[in-house]
Amino acid sequence: MTEEFNESMINDIKEGDKVTGEVRSIEDKQVIVDVNGGKFSGIIPISQLSTHHIDSPNDAVKVGDEIGAYVTKIELDEENETGTYILSKRQLETEKSYEFLQQQLDNNETIEAKVTEVVKGGLVVDVGQRGFVPASLISTDFIEDFSDFEGQVLKLKVEELDSENNRVILSRKAVEEVANAQKKDELLQSLNEGDVIEGKVARLTNFGAFIDIGGVDGLVHVSELAHEHVKSPEDVVTIGDAVKVKVKSVDKDSERISLSIKDTLPSPFESIQGQFNEGDVIEGKVARLANFGAFVEIKPGVQGLVHISEISHQHIGTPGEVLTPGDDVSVKILGIDIENERISLSIKATLPNEDVAESDDATTKAYLSSNDEEEDNPTLGDVFGDKLKDFKF
Structure with missing residues (x-):
């Protein structure tokens, strides 16, 4: 009789089967379910009600709910010829997930998933x-600090799945x-x-500063950080600074x-307009030398050219014979072109020499009217014009 009872009771529903049913009642630590097509009632322990931690079965279901679950075990009462299905709603939810x-x-x-918990190593999501x-x-x-993410609904991509080890990485x-x-893009x-x-300012290097302009980094070369000479980007900008930039290329x-x-x-x-005038004698510092003359800084970011012919009353072969970068010198302003940002200067005009005539006006005019943007490399023709043909070496 016992064998016949066992066989007749479990032939319809077996362990591992997926079943559906209606929640009949809710107890402290379990839920009673009327299993559709089953000969017994089903029990879902609180630990098998949800994939998440819950304090009460009421947090997961309510009476009358239609639910699905897996049969994890069948307990038979042979003496009373009855039994109970032990069910897991959690197992079914996990499988579907x-x-x-x-x-x-x-x-x-x-x-999309909601952050349910913030832990030391990251975020727990549902x-x-x-x-x-x-x-x-x-x-x-x-x-x-990840604390602001708690309760937020995040957009995520699945990174790794391992059902055997219950591992879901997003x-x-x-x-x-x-x-x-x-x-x-x-x-x-645009x-x-x-x-x-x-x-x-996103990051700094010895050759310039990288600027984040909205997801793309552009480079401001050290020579483009300021009008005056900049030794190191750190002297001008700091990481995090908001800056205005012009796109060069x-x-x-x-x-x-x-x-x-x-x-x-x-x-x-623009700032020297009205401050300096033609004929003024002012102090400056030799900024750099070229084979055709010396550039003298008369104000931060403002340099004028002392042509080689305006350095000394005596003939010199190169500016380096007389001058060194960093030298403090007196210069006379021979001409100013604010629009083209050019200033022609003379050192020798500040020096006494009774046998020397006025400074070479043709040289000054040639420099001021030059349109060459590469001031470091103007040709002799740009500087001297027609005077070259009379120049003797």
Whole structure:
């Protein structure tokens, strides 16, 4: 009789079967279920009601709910010829969750999940089961405090699934990377030479500063940081500074952007208007030497040219025979062209010499009227004009 009872009672529903039923009653630590097509009632222990921790069965179900579950065990009471199905709603939820997450992983899809807990190593999220976002996968930016994420609904990508070890790893960083790449492409397409835009100093090197202009970094070369000579970028800008920059060039294929801070600043030459006049004798410092003369700084960012013929009353072969960068010198202003930012200076005009005539006006005019933007490398023709034909070596 016992064998016949066992066989008749369990032939319809077996361990491992998926069943459905209606919640009949809720107790402190379990739920009673009327199993559809079953000969016994079902019991779901509180630990098997949800993939998440709950304090009461009422947190997961209510009386009258239609639910699904797996049969994990069948307990038979042979003496009374009855039995009970032990069920797991959690197991079914976990299975469905893995199926869904695997589909998202295969299709590289983005999902949304709520942060249920902030822990030391990252974020715990609800994806139908317990999912984890490690600290290294939370953002493309460094984030020191994760507490603000608690309760937020995040967009995530599935990074890793391991059902055997109950491991679900997700990434918010991967979603940000896709968005940043799209934003970067849109920005590159919209940038044009001459645009003036806002940015933030991202990092510094010995040759310049990289500026974040909205997901893309552009380089401000050290020579483009200020009108005056800059030895080190740290002397002018600091990481995190908000700056205004002008786009000098854009290479969209290589994603290289050249920027200038200097071009957004007022020219130092504008400030000297009315301060210096032709004929003034002022003090300056030799900034650099060229084979055709010496550049003298008369104000931070403002340099004038002392042509080699205006350095000394005596003939010299090179400016270096008389001058050294850093020398303090007196100079006379021979001419000023504010529009083209050119100043012609003379050292010898400040020195007494009864046998020497006035300074060479033709040389001054040639320099002031030159349109060569490369001041460090003007040709002798640019400087002397027709006077070259009479110059004797």
